[in-house]
Amino acid sequence: MSRPDNPHTTTEQLADLLEGVLTPADEEAAQDHLRGCDACRTDYDLLAGLPALLASVPAPELPPAVASRLDDAIAAEDARRDTGPRVDTSAAPSRSPRREPRREPRRSDRTRRWLVGVAAAAAAVVSVGLVGDVWLSGFDQGGASESSEAGGASEGSAKAASDDARSPRGLAALPSVGSETFAADVDSLYDPARGGFPGTSGLPDKDKSVTLARGPDAYPGQVRRAARGCTAATLRASGVDGRFGPLVAVDGRLLARLAATGPARAATVTAYSCRDQEPIAAAQVGNAR
Amino acid sequence: MRGEQPDDRTLVQRHVAGDAEAFGWLVARHRDRLWAVALRTLHDPDEAADALQDALVSAFRRAESYRGDAAVTTWLHRIVVNACLDRARRQSVRRTEPLADEPDQAHEHTRRAQIPATTSDAVETLAEQSARRDAVLAALRALPPEQRTALVLVDMEGYSVQEAADLMDCPTGTVKSRCSRGRANLLPLLGAWAPGGHRVGVTEPLSTPGRPTDKEVT
Known part of the structure; x- marks a missing residue:
């Protein structure tokens, strides 16, 4: 136990004694030493107090x-689970969609959006499916509180919705692209400062009412709480095979995840009111250039 | 009136069955304690938040693999502890100053001998409590991750050695050994703060490795 050059027990031996992990022989030797050494006894007591x-x-x-x-x-994980029982997928045949590469939001919102957007772009290169998040602004949540900004967006959306109702083909024709091209192009256009894709703002009268966003960063705070209040819409997609994830509402906007299978084509997504089946908002998914 | 809350296992089952609320309830129930473990293991609030989020997301996705042979809280803690240990090991690679894993130097009869005694131990002021907390956290920082985690679980959080072994995926003997080594390493840093130790005034607690301004975020 003791060593010739140092008659005392080591701190480690004292700590082992305290923890009861010394062999019986070593324990006895240590106890013997402690009885006659105030300095080691003091250290033992201090260790015992730690x-x-x-x-x-x-x-x-x-x-x-x-x-x-x-x-x-x-x-975001909840929304990612592909269980959208209230979403009409008749125009989007349901197949097993690829899950989006998984990344979690972190850091500040601004930084997070940018980083995740980049990460999603990089990851999408190896992903077969098209996965896009579709924001449909200004949807009436029926009593949910909205900021004045969201209220403003509502008006724009109402106009856009009536435009859509009259002329669903009025949206700019989008070229069909492969999924990889699609993902990379969209993400490279993503402008974190504006919270959207500049490429979509060229659509006439749509930039106020329709915002495309993608990736897990597209779920801002409050999704969980807001999602409880809103399910009253039906989504249909044209020009794409795939299906929607759960529909959630945030600050007067609807968010749904569109997972496409097979080669991705530019798509038009339209939300219809569950009350009267009138189109209430539309968004385009695809390369708008 | 609210109905009785479902127990942890029921929540996991509901989550696996597709209930979108169940996992959130589960997390709300345990996150305070999980956070304490994460923050104390990693010290850096950003790292701790990252680790906790990674762990919870992982648990969310892996819930199907929960077999029910351990308590749900053990299962969750294990995932969090492992996420934290992974990060802590990377942290300690980035820094290079932690104490040796197997210090074999004979103990000097500690630093407390060089420190003048305070006038009275009878009353501990708030400032003193805060200084003590800072000293403990800074000293823990200096430990190798395994020792630190063992002490966080056993001494700080009050888990039994058996529970800590479950959480750290190692034998109980390893936990004991890590606790013992950890305390031995802490003694020169914290002996003066332990009951019976002597310390200088709060304006100058023991010098400790690591950044002295780092604090636990409250």
């Missing part, structure tokens, strides 16, 4: 920012 010292540190509280971040991440 667990209480550590336990005395109050538990940290979960910061609200982290709590909501976790909520968001789980909401």
